Amino acid sequence: MTDSAMTDRSRAFASLLDTPWRDRDTDRAVAWNPEAPADTAWRSLASLHAAIGAWQATLAASADTPCGWVLSTPDPMAFCAALIAAWERGDRVILPADTRPATLEALDADNAGRLGDLPGALTASPGAHAPSWGELAPQRVAVTLYTSGSTGEPQRLDKTFAQLDAELAMHAALWPLDARLVLSQVSHQHIYGLLFGILRPLCERAPFAADACRYPETLHAWLSRWQAQTRREAVLISAPPTLERLPETLDWPAVGGILSGIHSSGAPLAFDAAAHAERLLGCAVREVYGSSETGGIAWRIQQRDTRWTPLPGVDVRADDDQQLWLRTPWLPEPAAWTAQADRVVIEAQRFQLLGRTDRIAKVGGKRVSLTAFDHALGALPGVRRAHCLALPRRDGRLGAVVALDPETIPHTHEARRALIRRLRDALAPRFENAVLPRYWRFVEHWPSDAQGKLGAACLARLFADLDDPRAPRWLDDVADGPNRAHLTLEVPERLAYLDGHFDDQPVVPGVVMVRWALHAARDRLGCHGVCRDMTRVKFPLLLLPGERAVLALETTPQATSTRLRFTLTSQRGVHATGTLTLVAPEESSHA
Amino acid sequence: MTSELEQELKQLIIDTLELEDVTPEDIDPDEPLFVEGLGLDSIDALELGLALQKRYGIKLEADSDETRHHFRNLRTLAALVEERRNA
Numbered sequence: 020m021t022d023s024a025m026t027d028r029s030r031a032f033a034s035l036l037d038t039p040w041r042d043r044d045t046d047r048a049v050a051w052n053p054e055a056p057a058d059t060a061w062r063s064l065a066s067l068h069a070a071i072g073a074w075q076a077t078l079a080a081s082a083d084t085p086c087g088w089v090l091s092t093p094d095p096m097a098f099c100a101a102l103i104a105a106w107e108r109g110d111r112v113i114l115p116a117d118t119r120p121a122t123l124e125a126l127d128a129d130n131a132g133r134l135g136d137l138p139g140a141l142t143a144s145p146g147a148h149a150p151s152w153g154e155l156a157p158q159r160v161a162v163t164l165y166t167s168g169s170t171g172e173p174q175r176l177d178k179t180f181a182q183l184d185a186e187l188a189m190h191a192a193l194w195p196l197d198a199r200l201v202l203s204q205v206s207h208q209h210i211y212g213l214l215f216g217i218l219r220p221l222c223e224r225a226p227f228a229a230d231a232c233r234y235p236e237t238l239h240a241w242l243s244r245w246q247a248q249t250r251r252e253a254v255l256i257s258a259p260p261t262l263e264r265l266p267e268t269l270d271w272p273a274v275g276g277i278l279s280g281i282h283s284s285g286a287p288l289a290f291d292a293a294a295h296a297e298r299l300l301g302c303a304v305r306e307v308y309g310s311s312e313t314g315g316i317a318w319r320i321q322q323r324d325t326r327w328t329p330l331p332g333v334d335v336r337a338d339d340d341q342q343l344w345l346r347t348p349w350l351p352e353p354a355a356w357t358a359q360a361d362r363v364v365i366e367a368q369r370f371q372l373l374g375r376t377d378r379i380a381k382v383g384g385k386r387v388s389l390t391a392f393d394h395a396l397g398a399l400p401g402v403r404r405a406h407c408l409a410l411p412r413r414d415g416r417l418g419a420v421v422a423l424d425p426e427t428i429p430h431t432h433e434a435r436r437a438l439i440r441r442l443r444d445a446l447a448p449r450f451e452n453a454v455l456p457r458y459w460r461f462v463e464h465w466p467s468d469a470q471g472k473l474g475a476a477c478l479a480r481l482f483a484d485l486d487d488p489r490a491p492r493w494l495d496d497v498a499d500g501p502n503r504a505h506l507t508l509e510v511p512e513r514l515a516y517l518d519g520h521f522d523d524q525p526v527v528p529g530v531v532m533v534r535w536a537l538h539a540a541r542d543r544l545g546c547h548g549v550c551r552d553m554t555r556v557k558f559p560l561l562l563l564p565g566e567r568a569v570l571a572l573e574t575t576p577q578a579t580s581t582r583l584r585f586t587l588t589s590q591r592g593v594h595a596t597g598t599l600t601l602v603a604p605e606e607s608s609h610a
Numbered sequence: 611m612t613s614e615l616e617q618e619l620k621q622l623i624i625d626t627l628e629l630e631d632v633t634p635e636d637i638d639p640d641e642p643l644f645v646e647g648l649g650l651d652s653i654d655a656l657e658l659g660l661a662l663q664k665r666y667g668i669k670l671e672a673d674s675d676e677t678r679h680h681f682r683n684l685r686t687l688a689a690l691v692e693e694r695r696n697a
Binding site for chain 2: 413435436440453455457458459485511513564
């Protein structure tokens, strides 16, 4: 690194308390709009100022400062403007983890107004308003975040400006952005996306993409546009679910060399997935290990070393039970050691993550270690990874989510039964019969939420068919774009509809498959219409209990309706296909 | 051949014990219900005992040799129900 590069770098970074958004040079670019033509693609600091002013006009008309605001919007520029507007006014910002009604109602107790894309939320005032600058203080709470609640209720976490600044300065020194474009595929409602996708570019004076980069196709298109317009590099902020699902089919070599860095966080990335992403995107994946509570703890590039290197300033040690303890500058008490729920082996300043500390469940009154089950299952041939859990059913019977090699995936009732028997037999010497998992979900991709975690909501979906005899067993879904998705389903042997169609051979009636397609289009693609018309609907092959199938959906918006094409395919062939015309509920009542 | 009662008991076992991967055809009337074969366990035995009592009014000693005999496979279970139901 040259001396001049060093100086440029130190000049580029400013902490939040140094308010880089107040720069006098308002022509400077803050964001880049990948969907706009090249000559209008840049969003300047002046336009951020206008947006901040517009939000402040709204806030001033609505509540006295200091107060709290619940903010949620997928638009990074609007988010950034609303955040700074509240901060400069002296307010703090609450970031809900999701926008489900229950989540938002729980926040109402805080008596904070809603901003952004939420029901009943305020939006920025129209017209021109100059921003007004206030005073930020190190110990003031900047944001209140919530954990994803993978182990129960979401936890509330207050982050002060001093805490955020300490972490941002460390990132800027370790991995300087150097004016590269930041493309984010993760939500800024969580700490990782907030720091890496919004606050880092803001403080390092690097542009961020003015929209979330949701799909591999978008990433590909934006990289190629960015390169054509600027000849500069970009950095990708991503997570395991997205990196694991990068399709081979896009022309990745055409955008090779544009990405100079990829970050992944939220959950560990499988070794193969890291290699796959590096091969397609032409850049190594730098994983960050941390939690909402602690912030970043360590990082690694798996292909070079699977061990984790603590981030500068973070001290780690292991106790006699191999539990990880750490001391970090981005916690309220930087001098205090805090225990993590992970087990580690520390070797030469680096550590291996061994997994979570023991999770204990009781099955029929017997104590069992879920961690031991996870490890035992994970070590069996054909099994990539396993997660066992006590289900809220009689006697706390266990469920198991098991990721398998593709060739081990069962496609029929018989294959599934044989596999379950093989797994149970393999576990039998080590565990009592009664505590063995009873409910099995076999997946090819590790199921996870947008943060890459197998959280409570995800687990509930995997086992939802236990309580809903009309639902298929959901195993995976992948969005292939805003209008396309494919879901992996299994036909539960206890599906209510199986009865009474044929005497000898229970099958899934065609109308049920159509219904599943409609429900999936509603849940996955936000397609809320009522079915008015069906064309070219065929059921070429019977769909049997226990059979595994992929439901592919594609919607095409029409003038007054939406066309939904669906195909349900198993290893044996196509079971259902057709096109449905959906209209808005009120339209159909006139028809 | 599976009798109507055996068919009924198969469904009772599947429903009571929430055996999600088992269909009535999978239960071989001569195969052991517990450990090997169907793979039921001690918790299932208690559940099944309770279900038999509810449906057919049959009372079993929790841990007797006699109970173990009746619970050996579907045929012995059907024989038990047949005998006690008519008694």
